[in-house]
Amino acid sequence: MSIKAILTDIEGTTTDINFVHKTLFPYAAKYLPDYVREHAEDDAVQAILADARTELSDPEAELETLISAFLNWIEQDKKVTALKALQGLIWVEGYQQGDFTGHLYHDAMTYLQSWHEQGLPLYVFSSGSVKAQKLLFGYSDAGDITGLFSGYFDTTTGHKREQASYETIAGVMGLDAAEVLFLSDVSEELDAARAAGMQTVLLARDEEPEMCSHTMVTSFDEIEL
Structure with missing residues (x-):
């Protein structure tokens, strides 16, 4: 799909x-x-x-x-x-106060921008609060990129390792879960998303996990939609 x-x-x-x-x-x-x-x-x-x-x-x-x-x-x-x-x-x-700016990997920024320009809706799901998410992207190394995202989810939606969280998110998006691709560096989160029906990709930037049943990449450049 x-x-x-x-x-x-x-x-x-x-x-x-x-x-x-x-x-x-x-x-x-x-x-x-x-x-x-x-x-x-x-x-x-x-x-x-x-x-x-x-x-x-x-x-x-x-x-x-x-x-x-x-x-x-x-x-x-x-x-x-x-x-x-x-x-x-x-x-x-x-x-x-300018004490710091939100870090972004260059490849992530490049592809998020490209996907947005292609009309692909982007969403965030993090254990950090929605406020913290918007701050990081609003004061990022690349400036304010909050306009790239259609929505944000945090632990008020549910835990990231629980299937129900991803079912809820797909419902909010108004999409079949199978039409959503979830990106994460944590296998257990990807397991929960896949159980809900989502497609998954694991970002293994630093080291390759010993066991992983998900599509695995080292940067956004390798993600194939």
Whole structure:
């Protein structure tokens, strides 16, 4: 079946995973305590803190307890929605102040632009919040490229290793799952997407996985639609 839309991961796929782990995460960890204390009364932050209390199963958790929890989740690379939302708010300031720009692989940028020009709808599915996704692409090395994408999905849609998430995404797109190509560097995510009926390609930029049943490429240049 022909491909009518492309769904892409970010970390390790369009963007060097080191940018996330060596730039974004440390930046959020450094500024998170002061940011939470200074903005604790903001509506957006209050909602995030409420979600964090739910995650901890402690509705009475105090601010410092929550700050410690956020930092612990960062250290453990936990995919906690409340953390992702908070990181997004902190990164807004970093991007706007020019502290960093969103990394993009040159081949990814080239082909995303080309596919967009061909009229192929592009979507993003990342464990990072939609806000964080839009920031990375809005303040990317190549400038603001958010206009290339027709939609964004994060863990509020579902976990990336669960079939139901991809079924939901295909439904939002209004397409048969078999008409969607999902790009990722994680085999388990591709397994879930394929179980939902999507076509899949694994980006193995640094090293070839020992076992993989998906079409495998080392860059966007090798992807055949």
